[in-house]
Each structure stands twice: as structure tokens, then as C-alpha cells.
Amino acid sequence: NAGVTQTPKFRVLKTGQSMTLLCAQDMNHEYMYWYRQDPGMGLRLIHYSVGEGTTAKGEVPDGYNVSRLKKQNFLLGLESAAPSQTSVYFCASSLGTVSNQPQHFGDGTRLSIL
Amino acid sequence: SQQGEEDPQALSIQEGENATMNCSYKTSINNLQWYRQNSGRGLVHLILIRSNEREKHSGRLRVTLDTSKKSSSLLITASRAADTASYFCATGMIQGxxxxxxxxxxxxxxNP
Structure with missing residues (x-):
């Protein structure tokens, strides 16, 4: 039982390039989330999904897009990478709403934009 | 904007001592959760405490919640070197x- 798996673990991009971060969970969770973590800022929610085929904006959605075509996968896309998007990205999932369920996190993707 | 503010930002103690971390928040909550993050890893859930609960225990962890003061504390008793990590509080909002x-x-x- 792998839990939440993120790929890739590390990536370096040039400004203007695009890429997709993949998150996969094997716990049959309905809810999935993408966060970014920057020094001294804690975790900030980018986008989230409450079920297959649904997505919603979080606190810092600009410059990112997401898709949830399959229940187990949640993809985060950067269309035109900018240095301000250099960060560590975490995916999480939960069985139900966070009002009564904890979130399970992957180990992160460390992304550098040059 | 950040809902929770934690205090202190950094804490260094000797092995065997107790560690207390505090979290304050601004708006009404449904629940408050504590997570641990080891260096280079993702967050791991420790405890969830609901707004109608005042105290919760899990092994060496004790969490309290005071909704009148909008604050929570995490106590780790008899600390071990393996407890070295970052600890985050997270609030589940009533709205959203x-x-x-x-x-x-x-x-x-x-410190050993």
C-alpha cells in the first residue's frame, strides 16, 4: 500500500517551459489537494478536487491548472513556468471532507525554475 | 492569508524533556489538526481535535483546544531524538x- 505517490521527485525547468506533476493515491479517497510549501510560508492550497471530474481553486491558483480525470490521479500543470513558482509541491488526499478526516501527503516534488 | 500562527517558530530541548508548541487562529473552526514533517518528507497526520473537544491524547502527544481563546497546544512528553521535525497546526474552517x-x-x- 503506497499511499500517495508523487512524480517526479525533482525537476529543474527554464522560464517559460511547461510541465505536469502527477499525484496518485491508492486509498480510494474522494478528496485530493495540491499545495506549495515555501520557506517561512507554511503550506498554501493551490487547487483541490472533491471527486472525479471536479476541481476547485484554492488560495494561490494563478499560473496552475489541474485535472482529475480518474479518481486515483490528480495532475498539476504549469503552462509557462516562472521563477516565482520555484517551490516544493505536495499532493494530499482524504477520505472525506477535512471537517472530519485527516489528509495523507506524498513526499513532495522539488521544482526549480531558472 | 495564514489562519494559524505558531509559537515558537523554533524550539530546541534536551532528550527526555517535554516540548510544548502553541497555535493561534483567527476565525471559527470545525476542527484543528496537528501534523509532523520530517526533513525532506511529506506531512504526517498526528491528531485531529474537534471544536467541541477540549483535550485529546495519542501516545506521548497531548493536544488541547481553547475555542474561547482561539488557541491550541501540542505537548510531546519524554521527547526523543526521533521527534526532531517541524510541527504544523491546520484549521478546518466552518465555511469552506x-x-x-x-x-x-x-x-x-x-538534542541527545
Whole structure:
């Protein structure tokens, strides 16, 4: 039982390039989330999904897009990478709403934009 | 904007001592959760305490919640070197129940 798996673990991009971060969970969770973590800022929610085929904006959605075509996968896309998007990205999932369920996190993707 | 603020930002103690971390928040919550993050890893859930609960225990962890003061504390008793990590509080809001809002974390170092 792998839990939440993120790929890739590390990536370096040039400004203007695009890429997709993949998150996969094997716990049959309905809810999935993408966060970014920057020094001294804690975790900030980018986008989230409450079920297959649904997505919603979080606190810092600009410059990112997401898709949830399959229940187990949640993809985060950067269309035109900018240095301000250099960060560590975490995916999480939960069985139900966070009002009564904890979130399970992957180990992160460390992304550098040059 | 960050909902939770944690205090202290960093804490260094000797192995065997108790460690206390505090979290304050601004708006009404449904629940408050504590997570641990080891260096280079993702967050791991520790305890969830609901707004109608005052105290919760899990092994060496004790969490209290005071909704009148909008604050929570995490106590780790008899600390071990393996407890060295960053600890985050996260609030589940009454409105926007799908989301957690994280604090900036407390960096705990346990010295052998």
C-alpha cells in the first residue's frame, strides 16, 4: 500500500517551459489537494478536487491548472513556468471532507525554475 | 492569508524533556489538526481535535483546544531524538469545509 505517490521527485525547468506533476493515491479517497510549501510560508492550497471530474481553486491558483480525470490521479500543470513558482509541491488526499478526516501527503516534488 | 500562527517558530530541548508548541487562529473552526514533517518528507497526520473537544491524547502527544481563546497546544512528553521535525497546526474552517489552512510551523530539535 503506497499511499500517495508523487512524480517526479525533482525537476529543474527554464522560464517559460511547461510541465505536469502527477499525484496518485491508492486509498480510494474522494478528496485530493495540491499545495506549495515555501520557506517561512507554511503550506498554501493551490487547487483541490472533491471527486472525479471536479476541481476547485484554492488560495494561490494563478499560473496552475489541474485535472482529475480518474479518481486515483490528480495532475498539476504549469503552462509557462516562472521563477516565482520555484517551490516544493505536495499532493494530499482524504477520505472525506477535512471537517472530519485527516489528509495523507506524498513526499513532495522539488521544482526549480531558472 | 495564514489562519494559524505558531509559537515558537523554533524550539530546541534536551532528550527526555517535554516540548510544548502553541497555535493561534483567527476565525471559527470545525476542527484543528496537528501534523509532523520530517526533513525532506511529506506531512504526517498526528491528531485531529474537534471544536467541541477540549483535550485529546495519542501516545506521548497531548493536544488541547481553547475555542474561547482561539488557541491550541501540542505537548510531546519524554521527547526523543526521533521527534526532531517541524510541527504544523491546520484549521478546518466552518465555511469552506473542504480545505485546511496551515500555520507556518514550529521547528523542534531534540538534542541527545
Amino acid at each position: 469545509a473542504q480545505k485546511l489552512v496551515f500555520g507556518q510551523g514550529t521547528r523542534l530539535t531534540i
